[in-house]
Amino acid sequence: MGMFSFLSRWMASSDDRSPWGDFWFEPVSVRTSSGMRVSADNALRLAAVYASVRILAETMASLPFVLYRRRADGGKDKVTDHWLYRLLAKRPNRYQNPYEWREMLQGHLALRGNAYNRIVANSRGEILELVPIHPDRIKMELTPAGDYRYRVTDRLGVETVAPRGEIWHLRGLSSDGLIGMSPIDLARESLGMALAAQDYGARFFANDAKPTGGWIEFPGSFKDSEAKKVFRESYQAAQSGANRGKVLVLENGMKFHEVGVTNKDAQFLELRKFQITDIARLFRVPPHMIADLERATFSNIEQQSLEFVMHTMTPWAERWEASIESELLFDGDDLEVEFDFSNLMRGDAASRSTYYQSGIQNGWLTRNEARIAENLNPLEGLDEPLRPLNMVEEGAAGDLEGDAVQTKPPAQEAAEPKDDEAAARVRALVATSAARLARRISRAGAIADNDIALIADALAVPVTRVAQWAQDSNVPMTECALNESLVSLGMTS
Structure with a gap:
């Protein structure tokens, strides 16, 4: 048999337990050139598809929801007492918490390109609940007036019509601006090949890792078609079920010839590896995030993780934000919606x-x-x-100069109690000034031209001596070393 054999149609259980039906049930699939039927649900049988959808859904669900109100000065304040914040950050509906609700909607978007919610509002227009609707149970239709509405089929098969204002529709990439395109439908041939390869591998190992199929050479002839049929059935019975793999005894000069290609010739492993990369490409997920570490290194994993935030999750978050602001808020609301990426960064x-x-x-x-x-x-x-000393505004320079004036040694004071006391006071003031100056120079990493005059003023040292000290000093140096050098400069004046 060939690698791409027919697979019986696979369908999920239709046992609906949630009030709005089985979210992941999808009854329609399309047969591909490989012979496999591909739908949004049976594509999840591929581990790479499931892992990709899961990382997108869980990442989107984990982002904190923030509501802001703009201020006149350009800043913004967080808002937690608005109905929209309570709805999206606390309780979107009576059945789900925000994480579960957002995870499911992002899963619908990743698989089907659309996510729908029925809007339940009060008389003031405040939304009380957003109840999800499975994308396979809702259809959009245009009205004669040029607007559109939705036809919703519940799990009992009853169809109702909902106007545009009662449905919140999140769209993925769209070709007509109305309906998002399903990534699974667009990549069905690639996914069909992956499903066929997976099915082939399962059947290969079910046959004890032996190629299946062949023909028997018989130099004679059967007396009639019934004898040929009996031989074929007895041969198949001897080589199937519990007898699979047993030694076959052929009579009358019969020879068995194997038919088919080996897994090596079919490049089975190479195909399976390529499919993982191809699926990751479809969902724009770095391979290492779905456990494909074949070409991963420490440096490129860090960069790919950053690119995942920038080029995958940021567009999804902005799609959500734009839809929330345009579809759920009133026109006069001066509110902004944001999903916080700080934890990811x-x-x-x-x-x-x-x-x-x-x-x-x-x-x-x-x-x-x-x-x-x-x-x-x-x-x-x-x-x-805090205000760095080397980054003060020009108008605030007086504060710094004031500090310098206060740190001058009191050499000209009218009366000094004792020589020892005066010397101790000078040493203390020099040490204080030196510490402040050392901190300033250490942060700047170099001695600026205006620092020379400031040092001379603060330590009561001639400018020429300070200039010579600056020329001889090995800057940059540690703050401690600078402090000691400045104290020495101040005490030798």
């Missing part, structure tokens, strides 16, 4: 630490914001952003 602990350190030191992230991002409670006094 978190990285490891070292990367997050570097990210937070950069944000806090450069003033665009507060310490409490970093704590909240790490699921830690905020602390009092950590809500203000």
Whole structure:
């Protein structure tokens, strides 16, 4: 037999337990050139298809839903007391939680290119529930007025008509703007080949990994057709069922000739490997995410994971966001919908630490914001952003100069109590100024021209000496080494 043999039509159980029917049941399939019937459901028999759909559905379901209201200054505030937030983040319907609901809808989109929900609203127009409808049980039809409506068939076979405003329709890639295209239908020939290869492999090993099919050479002849039929049936009985693989004894000069190609000649393993890559390509999923690590390395896995977020999940999330804002919100609502990708982009602990350190030191992230991002409670006094000393605005330069003035040694004070006390006070002030200056220079990584005048002013050292010190210093150096060098410079003046 050839590799691409006929497979009996496979159908899922129609035992519906949910109030709106069996979501994954699909009664119609199309026969492909390989002889296999391909539908959105039996394609899930392929492990690569199931893994790809699952990673898309679970990733979309795991993204936190955020609702924002824009402020006049361009910022935005999170909104948690709106009906849309309660609907999509807490309870989309009485039967499902948000994760299950979103996972199922994304599965419908990945397999069939469309996802549908019946809208249940109150008299004020606020949506109370979004009840999913299986894509195979709903059809869109155009009305004479140029609008469209939907015909919905329930699990009992009763058909109802729903106007456009009662159905929320999420579309995938569409050729007409009305109905999304099914990836399974578009790639049915490729998937049919994969199903045929899978079926062939199963039958091959069911036959004890021996090629099936052949013919028997008989130098004589049978006396009639009935004798030939009896021989054929006895031969098949001797080589099937519990007798499969037993030694065959032929008589009267008969010889058995095997028919077919070997798995090596048919490149069976190469075909199976290619099908995994082909299916991953169909769903735009990196192969390593469906456990194909043949060409994976540490560096390219990290890059492919980033590309999965950017080029696969971000377009899906934006498709959801645009549909929610245009179909579920009122025209006058100044709200924005967003799915938060920050958890997917978190990285490891070292990367997050570097990210937070950069944000806090450069003033665009507060310490409490970093704590909240790490699921830690905020602390009092950590809500203000830090201002780097080498990045102050021109108008704020006076603050820095004021610090320098305050750190001048009190050499000209009218009365000093004792020489030892005065020397100790000078040393303390020099140490304080040196520490502040060392921190500033260490962060900048170099001594700027305006730093020379500031150092001379803060340590009461001539500018020429500071310039010579800057020329002789091996910068960059550690903050501790800079501090010691500046203290030495200040105390020798």
